Amino acid sequence: MRRNKFLLAVTAVAVLSSGLTWVLGQQIQSPAERAAAADPPEASLLTVPIKSQQLDQTVVTRGTVKPSDFVDVTATSAEGSKVVITGLPKEAGDEVAEGDVVTEVSGRPIFALQGTLPTFRDFRPGVIGPDVTQLEESLSRLGYNPGTIDDTYDSGTANAVAALYKAKGYPAKGRSDEDQQALQAAKQFVTDSEIALAEAKKQVTEATKGPSKSERLQLDQAVAQAESELANAQASAADDPSPEAKQAVSTAKANVELAKAQRDEGLATPDASEARNGVTRAEKALADAKTEQTRIQNETGTSLPSAEVVFVTNLPQQVIRVDTKLGATPSGSVLTISGSDTVIRSAISSADRKLLSEGMSATIDQEELGLDAAVKVSKIAAQPGGGDLQNNQYAVEFTANEPLPEDAIDISVRITIPVTSSDGEVLTVPLAAVSAGPDGTARIEIERTEGETETVNVAVGLTADGQVEISGLAGQDIQVGDRVVVGRDQDSSGSDDETESDDE
Secondary structure (H helix, E strand, O other): OHHHHHHHHHHHHHHHHHHHHHHHHHHOOOHHHHHHHHOOOOOEEEEEEOEEEOOEEEEEEEEEEEEOOEEEEEOOOOOOOOOOEEEOOOOOOOEEOOOOEEEEEOOEEEEEEEOOOOOOOOEOOOOEOHHHHHHHHHHHHOOOOOOOOOOEOOHHHHHHHHHHHHHHOOOOEOOOHHHHHHHHHHHHHHHHHHHHHHHHHHHHHHHHOOOOHHHHHHHHHHHHHHHHHHHHHHHHHHHOOOHHHHHHHHHHHHHHHHHHHHHHHHHOOOOOHHHHHHHHHHHHHHHHHHHHHHHHHHHOOOEEOHHHEEEEOOOOEEEEEEOOOOOOOOOOEEEEEEOOOEEEEEEEEHHHHOOOOOOOEEEEEEOOOOEEEEEEEEEEOOOOOOOOOOOOEEEEEEEEOOOOOHHHOOOEEEEEEEEEEOOOOEEEEEHHHOEEOOOOOEEEEEEEEOOEEEEEEEEEEEEEOOEEEEEEOOOOOOOOOOEEEEEEEOOOHHHHHHHHHHHO
16 A cells, blocks of 8 residues: 555656656747847838829028117216116107107206217217218208218307207206316417517517617717817827827727717617517417317317217107116116017028028918018028027028018017929928939839839939929839838837746
């Protein structure tokens, strides 16, 4: 009995061992078997049909609607004084005409005048330049006569500026206390120079007038007296030829010569050269004094500070935005003046720059405003960069065919520019379907039967929106609906199964 039980136990162990061996044999693989199982399955083709359609090549970008001509009015004040908005005579939507005061800063006006040159310096007597001509033209249009319209700010210009300030109810900027003192000193120097010149001329007169009548008579009488005494001495010596008589004659002759010499000297014209030199020096000093007085008068008269005028290309225009309020101390723009025309400013890449030209038609759209308008390319920058643009971006400006709504200002819009179109419908495939052969010829791969493909050489044409125009070369058969290969899909399900088995 015990022997039978033992045999049964041995038999059971043998059967169990055989079963485990079979199971393990099913699970355990050799390295070669594992490598074979890890190979990817054969890839399947990704294909799309050849289409017949019209291709339209477009450039799509974004831009911002801006006024075509706008000026931001900023607030500044005299050195040392606080910048405070003390007057806002214009509100958004108000018209701005030439000569209007658009705002008041610290009690001083800011005038709007028409001109293309921006203000870059104070206008004051003695300043010369085209900006002065622009100012004088504006003053003349407003009825304030600046005199001759030229490039020089002179007394006529200053008078016209003073008239503008007076008409608007503001005091004009005149001479400072220092300038007044300098002018007063120059005037006094002119007066002193005039007195000095008069004195120099008097000295010349005194030096050249010669002896008076009485002085001439005295000189002649002295000569006559000496000659009379000589005659008497000669008569005495004739009667008495003594040495004393002869000496008396000699003395009388000497007295005659002396009297004649004194008469000649007294009647001679005096040397007035030094006096005349004094007059020349006095005249030059007076001329210099007058020149300095004129300079101070011309350079210290009524001025127009750059902070109190803004030039706008065309007037009248409108205030489109007010950025401050009474009593504020703004650091930037106070208000913006603009015309009714608007433009759309954008930027394009170097590649798109080659496709566009001025005059091309385009469209803009913006969903929230329901904006859909026709525009055209009005300006393309000749050079890239500038402003906020990168070095490979070109500035582009578009103008609308019809006025845009006022609420479109500063709105970002999408811009679509059609560049070119195919001549009707053409055969097209995705760009991914086209490759280059060894000889550089474009080619596509067409699936003729399931899994079987044919390489076909093609000519390519217009490219747009990821599609490319193709046409078969001689002897090549291409039809609408033919499926072209654009890629291959790797089926990874088997590999996943193998990975799971390995894990087990």
